[in-house]
Amino acid sequence: MQLRSSFVTLLRSAPLLLMLTVMLVACSKDVAPTGPTDSKVNVSGRIENPLGLELPSTTKLIVVWSISTGSPDRSYIYVPSSPTRTKDSFGFWIPDSLADIACNTRGTNPSDSLYMRGGVGFIVLVDDPDALLKDGLVLSGPSGDSVLTHRTFLKGAVDNSALIYRKGSSKAVSAWRPWLDTFPKGFTLGRGVPMDVGFDIFVPYATSEKPVLRIDTSAKSFTFPNWT
Secondary structure, three states: OOOOOHHHHHHHHOOOOOOOOOOOOOEEEOOOOOOOOOOOEEEEEEEEOOOOOOOOOOEEEEEEEEEOOOOOOEEEEEOOOOOEEOOOEEEEEEOOOOOHHHOEEEOOOOOOOOOEEEEEEEEEEEEOOOOOOOOOOEEOOHHHHHHHHHHOEEEEEOOOEEEEEEEEOHHHHHHHOHHHHHOOOEEEEEEEEOOOOOOOEEEEOOOOOOOEEEEOOOHHHOOOOOOO
16 A cells, blocks of 8 residues: 655645645755754755746745654654745755654664664745644644645645655665665755656756746646655
């Protein structure tokens, strides 16, 4: 049976009232960060708005980390503390390591050969008029998602991509998802690749490649990798 996070399942099956979908951005290390003191990785990219849509003041940028290890599947919401957005660009800071609660995990001791931490972060631009999407919110199952189905609205996404986090030995990450071993440690942007058999995989963005956040309110205009 195919398993998906409750959040991604919600995105694919929700009615028109649910407009919450997924966008991804690339990130790079900054030697002297100017963001919050606990944030070391800068996430930034270009914005395209082909329809000239106006964004309400309650629009926010969030990262949705999808977790399939354990039961049930769940999603963890990260809300950047000081995102920036102009007509043509966006950016925010994240910590240089991902908390276990937002990771797919195996093993408890980093010295263990089976120790692995893998993150798949969907970064979305949504209108959240009632401020329901709090930093640290965990969504698990239909009861946790039901409020979002009626009160949050899609505004844009970076198509067919995910922010990937890797920590652990090659043996450990390959045992969980072989494609994760193609990513360096830390954070990297990955592009979804559909498979003829089984789940989608991710491959790293090219070094010079920059993400594009496209403003659009139709979930049908985006492709979201079904990686688990």
